[in-house]
Amino acid sequence: MGLMQVSSFAAGQWIAPSGTTSTLYSAANGKIIGEAGADSLDFQSMLDFARDRGGPALRKMTFHDRARMLKALALYLNERRNGLYALSHMTGATLPDSRIDIDGGIGTLLVYASKGRRKMPDDHIYVDGETEMLSREGTFLGQHVCTPLTGAAIHINAFNFPVWGMLEKLAPTLLAGMPAIVKPATSTCWLTEACFRLMVESGILPEGSVQLVAGRTGDLLDRLDSRDAVSFTGSAATALSLRSTDNILANSVRFTAEQDSLNASVLGTDIEPGSPDFDIFIKEAANEMTTKAGQKCTAIRRIIAPASRVEAVVEALSKRLAAVTIGDPALKESRMGALASAAQKRDTLENAARIGAECERIFGDEETPELTGAGIEGGYYVKPMLFVCNDPDAARAVHEVEAFGPVSTVMGYRDAGHAIDLANRGGGSLVASVITRDPHTAREFVLGAGASHGRIYFNNQESAKEATGHGSPLPHMVHGGPGRAGGGEELGGVRGVMHYMQRTAIQASPDLMTGITGSWVRGSKEIAAPAHPFTRSFGELQIGETIHTPSREVTLEDIEHFANFTGDTFYAHMDEAAAKANPFFPGRVAHGYLLLSFAAGLFVEPNPGPVLANTGLNGLSFQKPVSPGDAISVRLTVKRKTPRNEEYGEVAWDVVLTNQDGERVAEYELLTMVSL
Numbered sequence: 045m046g047l048m049q050v051s052s053f054a055a056g057q058w059i060a061p062s063g064t065t066s067t068l069y070s071a072a073n074g075k076i077i078g079e080a081g082a083d084s085l086d087f088q089s090m091l092d093f094a095r096d097r098g099g100p101a102l103r104k105m106t107f108h109d110r111a112r113m114l115k116a117l118a119l120y121l122n123e124r125r126n127g128l129y130a131l132s133h134m135t136g137a138t139l140p141d142s143r144i145d146i147d148g149g150i151g152t153l154l155v156y157a158s159k160g161r162r163k164m165p166d167d168h169i170y171v172d173g174e175t176e177m178l179s180r181e182g183t184f185l186g187q188h189v190c191t192p193l194t195g196a197a198i199h200i201n202a203f204n205f206p207v208w209g210m211l212e213k214l215a216p217t218l219l220a221g222m223p224a225i226v227k228p229a230t231s232t233c234w235l236t237e238a239c240f241r242l243m244v245e246s247g248i249l250p251e252g253s254v255q256l257v258a259g260r261t262g263d264l265l266d267r268l269d270s271r272d273a274v275s276f277t278g279s280a281a282t283a284l285s286l287r288s289t290d291n292i293l294a295n296s297v298r299f300t301a302e303q304d305s306l307n308a309s310v311l312g313t314d315i316e317p318g319s320p321d322f323d324i325f326i327k328e329a330a331n332e333m334t335t336k337a338g339q340k341c342t343a344i345r346r347i348i349a350p351a352s353r354v355e356a357v358v359e360a361l362s363k364r365l366a367a368v369t370i371g372d373p374a375l376k377e378s379r380m381g382a383l384a385s386a387a388q389k390r391d392t393l394e395n396a397a398r399i400g401a402e403c404e405r406i407f408g409d410e411e412t413p414e415l416t417g418a419g420i421e422g423g424y425y426v427k428p429m430l431f432v433c434n435d436p437d438a439a440r441a442v443h444e445v446e447a448f449g450p451v452s453t454v455m456g457y458r459d460a461g462h463a464i465d466l467a468n469r470g471g472g473s474l475v476a477s478v479i480t481r482d483p484h485t486a487r488e489f490v491l492g493a494g495a496s497h498g499r500i501y502f503n504n505q506e507s508a509k510e511a512t513g514h515g516s517p518l519p520h521m522v523h524g525g526p527g528r529a530g531g532g533e534e535l536g537g538v539r540g541v542m543h544y545m546q547r548t549a550i551q552a553s554p555d556l557m558t559g560i561t562g563s564w565v566r567g568s569k570e571i572a573a574p575a576h577p578f579t580r581s582f583g584e585l586q587i588g589e590t591i592h593t594p595s596r597e598v599t600l601e602d603i604e605h606f607a608n609f610t611g612d613t614f615y616a617h618m619d620e621a622a623a624k625a626n627p628f629f630p631g632r633v634a635h636g637y638l639l640l641s642f643a644a645g646l647f648v649e650p651n652p653g654p655v656l657a658n659t660g661l662n663g664l665s666f667q668k669p670v671s672p673g674d675a676i677s678v679r680l681t682v683k684r685k686t687p688r689n690e691e692y693g694e695v696a697w698d699v700v701l702t703n704q705d706g707e708r709v710a711e712y713e714l715l716t717m718v719s720l
């Protein structure tokens with residue numbers, strides 16, 4: 045294979061390396077494999093292209109359109125991922141490492157595609173939270189809504205996950221409707237560029253929605269304004285430098301950082317050496333030290349065990365590390381590959397030496413490990429290194445220095461409070477794990493360590509079979525942490541999308557609110573249904589379409605029959621004296637579920653039609669008891685419509701039950717699937 049010319053993609057054009065370029069090396073053997081960098085990039089043109097071309101194109105699409113786009117992109121990449129695996133080995137990654145990076149990134153696209161279809165509307169405005177009543181009579185309402193930022197998202201990614209790092213940021217950004225300019229770390233940018241080329245070649249993304257900078261960012265950050273956003277992954281020092289840029293501060297540019305983290309794993313006092321749970325603890329620690337050669341922002345850096353268990357932990361972990369085969373990442377037998385660059389190897393060894401100045405090295409050294417594979421002697425390999433800190437309270441480096449490689453330190457604790465203090469000494473972390481079977485211990489850790497961690501992962505043999513691992517950020521959950529970890533968050537399902545949208549408080553009349561949100565609110569005009577709504581297809585139904593049913597009297601015989609038929613003979617329905625003694629009831633009253641059944645009988649059209657199934661009921665509440673002799677009627681209104689597939693969509697109905705005096709007795713949201 046010839047030397048790679050890693051190009052940038054700017055304003056719809058591929059720009060080859062030029063000017064002052066960076067030489068690229070294979071981590072597996074240390075040989076030159078290509079170059080990257082282009083001094084000729086016009087960053088203002090790139091921003092204009094994103095803002096004026098990509099942004100409008102994305103914003104014309106609904107959330108569901110963009111979700112379908114993400115799914116199509118994920119499937120396209122998935123069919124072509126084998127070519128990415130081959131390139132990934134040169135970053136030092138084994139095949140399992142590459143799958144975490146490549147398959148994990150593709151999986152994140154799929155999760156966000158699903159979240160977009162299921163949790164967001166087929167609309168351009170996202171309604172955030174419930175409607176707020178701002179007036180006595182309900183003629184003035186409040187509602188929070190979110191709309192896409194109209195600038196460009198700048199994604200600055202780390203070297204360790206060239207594909208996942210790009211896709212995990214792109215997924216929520218594109219779903220929000222915001223274009224992105226991606227800046228991968230130069231040392232592994234060839235893998236990012238290969239994946240990016242597939243994205244461009246797919247033709248799935250609108251023009252201007254994504255661009256790539258393979259090299260330096262020049263004055264890009266100096267050209268941003270309040271419409272834009274920056275999402276960064278990397279070191280704390282670099283994050284501080286970037287977020288302190290005068291232009292970023294002056295324009296209040298959104299800046300989200302995910303950075304250094306001295307993550308901890310804690311062995312509970314209830315876990316005995318030799319037990320299955322102890323084995324889980326050792327396995328997790330070893331995996332986090334060796335997966336991606338320890339080059340993970342979520343890797344375990346501090347192993348915290350009861351003082352009486354430290355010796356057993358060191359013995360078991362050393363034995364497991366000794367069995368790890370280090371070598372050519374392309375070989376199946378290699379269980380740990382290389383660090384990503386010569387600079388990364390140097391930094392890892394230097395920081396390991398700083399930790400070693402106050403801790404005892406128990407396993408590993410700085411000598412080149414015995415390698416599996418030929419012709420890889422020039423690669424950036426190191427041995428796993430395990431330290432023991434005998435006085436973690438007095439130590440500093442172990443709580444302050446991150447050796448971003450296969451390096452971890454074992455330390456002992458006295459009690460749960462001490463373990464929590466040690467975990468928190470990291471100054472803010474992405475994740476801590478606790479191996480325990482004791483719910484009290486788990487709760488104590490959440491209360492004591494929650495404020496210092498973005499995620500706390502609990503595991504034991506009950507959950508181990510399906511647990512995803514200490515170091516695995518999931519797109520469903522937030523990824524980020526306080527303090528040293530950056531003070532930001534990514535992912536987290538729809539929460540991640542909100543980073544690229546503006547939340548706005550809307551205050552308006554019910555009619556205007558319905559028009560703005562596309563969801564009917566009480567007090568808004570009702571549309572008389574031209575026929576029974578259950579006879580009308582998804583496409584025919586209109587938001588606000590309403591029927592008012594006739595009334596039905598609820599008799600004592602109805603209540604007793606329902607009680608005997610269902611077995612619900614609660615005293616409030618069957619014992620007049622006992623019911624009167626209850627402060628909530630005037631005497632015997634109808635069952636709440638009887639009222640729901642009668643309501644359905646009043647508004648349901650019994651014949652086959654477009655309504656396929658009742659799939660749920662939200663927000664049920666009872667406002668006033670119904671006594672024998674009362675009569676109930678129902679108001680049924682089309683509240684919200686959400687397409688689900690090519691055959692049917694979900695219709696949410698606003699249902700209100702009133703008595704003969706017009707008083708509200710119950711309300712809920714009914715969900716049905718209706719054919720298109």
